[in-house]
Amino acid sequence: MRLVNRQWVLRSHPHGWPEPGNWELVRTEAPSPGPGQVLLRALYLSVDPYMRGRISGRATYAPPVPLGGVMVGAAVAEVVQSDDPGFAAGDVVEHAGFGWQEYAVSDGRALRKVDPSLGPVSTALGVLGMNGLTAYFGLLDVCHPRPGETVVVSGAAGATGSIAGQIARIAGCRVVGIAGSARKVAWLTGDLGFDAAVDYKAAGDLRAALAKHCPDGIDCYFDNVGGPVTDAVLSLLALRARIAVCGQIALYNEADFAPVGPRELRYLIAKRARAEGFLVFDYGDRYGEGLARLSRWVRVGDLNYQETVYEGIDNVPQALIDMMGGENVGKMVVRVGD
Amino acid sequence: MRLVNRQWVLRSHPHGWPEPGNWELVRTEAPSPGPGQVLLRALYLSVDPYMRGRISGRATYAPPVPLGGVMVGAAVAEVVQSDDPGFAAGDVVEHAGFGWQEYAVSDGRALRKVDPSLGPVSTALGVLGMNGLTAYFGLLDVCHPRPGETVVVSGAAGATGSIAGQIARIAGCRVVGIAGSARKVAWLTGDLGFDAAVDYKAAGDLRAALAKHCPDGIDCYFDNVGGPVTDAVLSLLALRARIAVCGQIALYNEADFAPVGPRELRYLIAKRARAEGFLVFDYGDRYGEGLARLSRWVRVGDLNYQETVYEGIDNVPQALIDMMGGENVGKMVVRVGD
Secondary structure, three states: OOOEEEEEEEOOOOOOOOOHHHEEEEEEEOOOOOOOEEEEEEEEEEOOOHHHHHOOOOOOOOOOOOOOOEOOOOEEEEEEEEOOOOOOOOOEEEEOOOOOEOEEEEEHHHEEEOOHHHOOHHHHHOOOOHHHHHHHHHHHHHHOOOOOOEEEEEOOOEOOHHHHHHHHHHOOOEEEEEEOOHHHHHHHHOOOOOOEEEEOOOOOOHHHHHHHHOOOOEEEEEEOOOHHHHHHHHOOEEEEEEEEEOOOHHHHOOOOOOOEEEOOOHHHHHOOOEEEEOOHHHHHHHHHHHHHHHHHHHHHOOOOOOEEEEEOHHHHHHHHHHHHOOOOOEEEEEEOOO | OOOEEEEEEEOOOOOOOOOHHHEEEEEEEOOOOOOOEEEEEEEEEEOOOHHHHHOOOOOOOOOOOOOOOEOOOOEEEEEEEEOOOOOOOOOEEEEOOOOOEOEEEEEHHHEEEOOHHHOOHHHHHOOOOHHHHHHHHHHHHHHOOOOOOEEEEEOOOEOOHHHHHHHHHHOOOEEEEEEOOHHHHHHHHOOOOOOEEEEOOOOOOHHHHHHHHOOOOEEEEEEOOOHHHHHHHHOOEEEEEEEEEOOOHHHHOOOOOOOEEEOOOHHHHHOOOEEEEOOHHHHHHHHHHHHHHHHHHHHHOOOOOOEEEEEOHHHHHHHHHHHHOOOOOEEEEEEOOO
16 A cells, blocks of 8 residues: 655745645655654644745755755654554654654654644643753743743744743743733733733833833843844843844844844843843753653643644645734644544 | 143033044032042043943943033042051052042942053053953853863954953863954954954955854854944854853944844754853952953963053043943043143
């Protein structure tokens, strides 16, 4: 029996916002696993902001997806067939390099087993996966928050921001989220226990709205978005503030490769503040620590999450576009298999 | 005998570049020292980039100079009369809070004795004073350079940059300076021992010129200027680069309070780079360490310096303006007394 594999192939580089037509869904034959390999069937595909960099045609910290190549992306998948003694048919795994497709083969070393008893297996892409780990190391290792400090998170209702803010709460900080709708704000201050949240689209003067919630300034800033939201935060830094630069999604879809705005470094001097970029991959040797703590917080109810689930492989490009447009609450995934 | 004291008083806040008319030279009577106080006569007045912030009318990390107030600034001065047993008439001291004037009284605690055997007493305002210390702590404590790394210094022919680059050389780094004239470039690669220097005004494509001298990227950046020069550097950062944000003089005289340029934080992510603002005042408890090492390096000939000296209290505002315009090589001071 030959399996049909549908794959999203990159056809063109977007100029500004991507469109579904930048990719094409092609039908091929599913690959056959070689010696020691595992054949995987996708259950959930992940869409993430970093993907915008991969389709730009320019190298960032990773090579770009070539035109004609299968789009990159993580998946949770089921083992269909295994020639690796560590995996059996029916196992559920997370594979960061799966790609936007239905089937893939992999070396077992690239796979992480997912324990379905911890929650829906899709969480291995979010709170108990890359987003949770990004929030964990970015907040704790880059921001070094201390109890009582004021932590601001942008993109706070997103997959990573929603976890970063809750970890700050768990660390004893006062947490203020910035998000893009009343519904998101209600979720942050409700289920997620943020001390305050601001709807940047409705706030008018975002700086004034933030200042009200941060009377002693902002000690830590977990930045997912950049742009004008970050401008407002930078003007309210406390002495020796620490900024974890996780993402700048507000800039990724600007047609200009070098988006312009108020100069940012100047804010660092008077406050002796520090801004630091980071990538979760650098913490690979501590993923076990991070996942153990994240799992425990989820289990005891300290860490809440939500997922926005699109259905069907046809909708993966639209899911990415909608996620970058802020349509999601929490992690956006696409269910492509049962 | 009553001494006449000439003082520069702030009359208006500049919009953009300052003009001498923003200050007025007034004649008053020199103050009389009270119990425990010292009467000082200025020998050299310092002009420094931070002064631009003080005359803006806005608080930065320090309160602004009020209209009608004596302009702030450090001086090297001679003790005329002393009621403090620690100081005798004829002693030479450095006083950070002296102000743009000929005479001042001070509490002895605000004074640092200058040892004339270390070099011209004016160096207590530069290489053996605030500039040397700023370079020392900014480069060593904020950038943490390692031998063999590539260090770029902007404003490299200025009072602080010229020292920062030489400390990087002493630390075993490859040092590339950015300055604004052929004469400055020749000084950097000649007397100061920089490995390379670029004239940003003549370079055309500054990024390309820097890239040629920094084939492995830029590990440390000591930034005195900000603006387009810094844009070029940010695009060439090496992995885990460290940026010491010392000054942003390219921005200080823009009429717009929030000068616009390419977004800067975005460069930090892929390179996992860090930008940190600092102020030398935070290292007050380590000035002794810094001055001891700086003095030793000067003595053994590892650390060279140059001064640009203007004459007469009439010329202090123009000295400040010319320094911000890059007319100086090394430290700019104004000699106002013998």
